[in-house]
Amino acid sequence: MKRNYLLLCLLALCPFAVFAQVAPLVQVEVPPPATICDPTGTTALTANFNVPQQTTSYTPYPEDTVFNPSFPTTGGTLLDATQDDVWSPVVTLPFSFAFYGNFYNQLIVGSNGLISFDISDANGYCPWAFTASVPSPAIPTNAIFGIYQDTNIAMPPVTNPAVQNVNYYVLDTGVNQAPNRVFVVNFNSLPQFSCNNGVGLQTSQIVLHEGSNIVDFFVFDRTCCPGWNSGSGVIGMQNASGTVGHLAGADPANNTGCWSMFDTHYQIAPSAAQVPHTLQWYEGGTPVNNGIPTGGTPIFAVNDNPINVGPGTYTAVVTYTNPDGTTYTVSDTQTVSVLQLDVADPLDIALCDPTQTPPYTVNINQNNYIAAGSPTDPDPTHYAFSYYETEIGAINGSPANDINTPNAFITSGPFPKSIWVRIEELVSTGCVNVREFFITEGPSGTIAYPGDPTGLTTPMPGQYCSNLTGQHPVTETALTSGGTYSASPAGLTIDPTTGAITPTTSTVGVYTVTYTIAANPPCPAFTTTATVEIVACACTVTVSTPEDQTLCVGDAVTAINYTTAGATSASVSGNFPPGLAWAFDPATESVDVTGTATTAGVYTYTVQLNVTASDFCSETTTITVTASSNVTLNAGSNDNQTICVDSLIADIYYTIDATATGVAVNNLPAGVTYTVVGNLLTISGTPTAVPASPTYDITFTGCNAAPVLGNINVLAAPTVALVSGDDAQTPCVNAAITNIVYSFGGSATGLNVSGLPPGVTFAAGPGANEITISGTPNTAGNYSYQVETISTCPTNPVLIGTINVDALPTITGDTALCLGGMTTLTGSGTASTTTPWTSSNPAIAS
Known part of the structure; x- marks a missing residue:
């Protein structure tokens, strides 16, 4: 039964876990601040952050009004299902979890719906029988119950272990990255012991939250099994001594008992003092101040810690210190900007005359151009302009540091040279902007070809023998990039981008090589030249x-x-x-x-x-030698498996060399597929039929590529059938039964028979893959026997028969009497249904 409550809360007054909703994240947020008007102005930054509470006390919140689980119920690590009532191996968490004042990073998971921080029971027996209520040392202590009940994870009754299982995993992505990771345990679609599937499958989930140390309980389906263990089930948790416990929703109806629940979410949250914490502001890695004192801070801090700062990028870092000494931090970054005036940005200024030499006299005054860019106020008299060689001078606006003659500014570089213009709006806002532009030199530089002495008796600069192969580079000195190379007259093989020449494909002669940068107003086109001579050489290869x-x-x-x-x-x-x-x-x-x-x-x-x-x-000449290509079985993967049909294979992983391409897997059993992601090849799936051959092969293209072979030997499902005889006989004691013959097939290697009457046995034969049940029962009674296949498959079919052995009849009573007397005789055993009594002298007795 889903229980519903109406819950109302004012956010500012709620503790860390706001009723049984989504567990709050441990985080800090700095909202965007108001934009400032002047580079020397300030604005307020506020850090809003939440603070977890310690775990020496808890608040169980009422049932959530909305059932909205967000974590999958499948995946992760599966609990060993070869037997029931087991604890998992020790599970090591990547974070510490606080529980009743203690901190743990190891726990174990029980198959009967619980988590324990007492790891001494790892891989051991998980108890199922209990009637005690929480809290109690008579049930597992230092534990979380969600729901603790006697579920059965063995096969049978489990029929689909890929879905019906106990699984657990850590989520460390998205909003659940540290310090908000979660450990999730699922008890998914499990039968209950004894009732099996008769009361439906049981599904529940426990979620442990890092940082907040909140415990979430999600119950999808829980129906009690009243005929077993009193139908006991409990949802909640208790401490290491079993003296303090908390029930989900603080509801006594959730304590040990026979109850049902569907689509229900509960949350138990710490409610003791806040975890000690500090707030520190940083600008570019440098602390801004010492943060705020701990204690007395609201759980959701709102505008209680503003700092006034100027333009820049700031980070708020909140550090939490657990009672065990461990710490963790959260942070958020925000940028404080200056309000941008709607004027034009200043233009870069290019010095285009390559004949002019430093120092240069430059007109950097752009007042009219900058003001004209404003769609709201293009009047330059409504602004104050000043120019500076340093940014800090422009920000401070000191007249002592400005450029006094912007119409005739003298500079020798270096180039590009930064200039900052300070723009102050004078009419309405009074806002100030500082914007940068650059003075650059126009295209310049030289080129030269050094020549190559190979094959030349008296080599000269720029000369190359006509039989030289390959490209020969140009030497560039202080050359402006972005131009193209050309040669005149035609006949020289030249790369137009790099200027490299190839003598062996060129015509003998003298050439002028020109490097050209196209006109880029206000600068005209730029050119520089060099000479190349290709000399005839007799030798050729x-x-x-x-x-x-x-x-x-x-x-x-x-x-x-x-x-x-x-x-x-x-x-x-x-x-x-x-x-x-x-x-x-x-x-x-x-x-x-x-x-x-x-x-x-x-x-x-x-x-x-x-x-x-x-x-x-x-x-x-260039020779490229490539390493042999391989597809290699990963360590721990098994490429020689024997598996029953309709059973999941263990995934097989291979690593693909970078030189191997076109990887394909051939001749896999039906139901088994492969995927290739990056350099990882994965074979997985469930065989649905027995293939003609167990061998698969992996083919690929590459050096010395040879197919990689593996085997998936799929066994047919075991079968059993009655061949002859009656599998429902009623012989008398000490009377031989009619022989009963069964056959077996598929992957079955034999048959096992249990529950036969004393005196009746089974043996191989008469045919191959057959057994015969025969003999003379010597004890009366009703016997239900089972014939089960013997195989390695997880499911072995069973046939059931009956041999009901009747006892021999007996007569008791006084058999010596006088003439004319009477007596009473009593019969025992199994009487005839048609003539229970007969007499050799009907005249005396009938």
């Missing part, structure tokens, strides 16, 4: 193809031949690939590169062939 190659580690290079007519010697420089070798053959006047790459990397080397001391030529 002929290279076989392919030249530049990409190899995998372990691959042999396709032999590369470098030939120069008349070559008498050779050398190789640069970064030569490990595992490869080069050799010069005078007979063929060539160099051959051969071998097998051994180390990943990008290798660029130059082969030089020498004809004479002054006639030599070269060729530059």
Whole structure:
């Protein structure tokens, strides 16, 4: 039964936990302040923050009027469900939780709907039998009950353990980041012991809040099982001695008893003194003041700590100190700005004449332009303008620091040079703005080509041999960026962006290279030039193809031949690939590169062939060697699983190398899929059928890529069937039963029979995968026997039969009597339903 209450509260008068609503966050907020009018003015900043209360006392709040759980009931770590009535291993929290005045970062979770901070019971037996009421040392102490009752997490009666389970997790994202993390425990869709599913499935949730130390209870479904353990259930908590406890809602109806509840939210919040705390203001990491004193501060602080500050960015930091000495902080940042006048920003000023030299005389007066930008008041006489070389001078507005002659300001830089204009509105607001602009020099600089002496007898600057390969850079000196390169006459191969030239593809001749920056009013176009000469050289290199190659580690290079007519010697420089070798053959006047790459990397080397001391030529080659690509099974993952059909496999994780692409998993059982996120491959799911082969393969593209194999051996569901005989017999004692034959199949490896009468047994046969029940019962009674499959699957089917053994009849009474006398005989045993009594002499007895 959902219990409803009408709760009214004035926010300013409510304690930290405002009834049983959403637990308040431990946080501080600094609202946006009023904008100031002058860079030397101030405004008030206020920090609004809440303060948790200590846990030596609690307030259980009434049932929430709205049921709005916000945390999932599935996911996280699952409690071991191979047996019932268990405690979890020790769970270590990433935060301290205060409980009845003590602080804990470890706890255990019980399968019967509770949390305990007594970790000595970890992995042990979780008690189910109880009738005591909270508080009491007769039930688990130092514990939170939500709802404590005898649920059954074993299979059966659980049929879908992926959903029906006890799970727990820590949430540390979004609004629940530290110091507002939560520990959530779910008891989800669980049967009760004995009643199983007969009274419905039980779902409840306990939430522990970091910082506030509030406990939330969410009850989705709770129906008592009156035929077991008196239907006992309780929702609340108690201290380590079992002497102090609190019931959810402070409602005695929630104490130990047989009661039901649906879609209900309760909250128990600390209500002792506030946690000690301090507030500190910072500007750029520097404290502004010493904050406010602790004690007596309202839980929701409103305008009780303003500070007056000027323009800047400020941070309020609240530090809380727990009684155990641990601390945590929250903060919020706010920027104080100056009201911006609706005038135009000043323009940057460019010095465009490259022939002019420092010092420069510059007119920086922009009064009319700045005022004209105002849509409300463009009259320059309504403003006061002054110009400064420092920002602080402009802020203070001291006449002693301003530029006295803005129409003829003299400067030698350095450039760009900052100038600040102080603008004061004179008519209505009196507000002041300080705005920056820059004086910059126009385009300038020079270019030059140093030349390359390779192959030249008497090299000169700007000369390059016509057989030089690759790009040769230009030298830039104090050059303004943003221009383009060109050459005249045509015939020189030149990069228009970088100015680099390529001699081997150029025509022999002399060229003028021009660097040009287009006109940028008020500055005109800018150019500077340099000379390049391409000199004819006799030596050339002929290279076989392919030249530049990409190899995998372990691959042999396709032999590369470098030939120069008349070559008498050779050398190789640069970064030569490990595992490869080069050799010069005078007979063929060539160099051959051969071998097998051994180390990943990008290798660029130059082969030089020498004809004479002054006639030599070269060729530059790049070999890229890529490491072998792999998809590797992660530690702890099992790629050789045996699983029953319709059972969840353990997720299998692989790490994908950066060089492996196009990853695909083939031949997975139906119901099992894979995902690739970044470099993580995950195989998961529930097999729904037995595949033709248990082996799956992972294929991918890359160096030396070989399929990765794994096995998911899916077992068919075990089966049992009656083959022959009657599975509901009524023999007499000491009379043989009719043989009963059962068969088994699927993944079953045998059958087990229990509950047979004494004298009746079972044995293998007569056929393969069969058993026979036979024998002579020697004790009367009604026997219900069970035939269950033996398999590794979580669910084994069971067939039930009956053998009701009748006792032999007996007659008691006085059998010696006189002629004409009478006697009474009494029969026992199972009488015939048609002729219970018969006599050998009907004349005497009938």
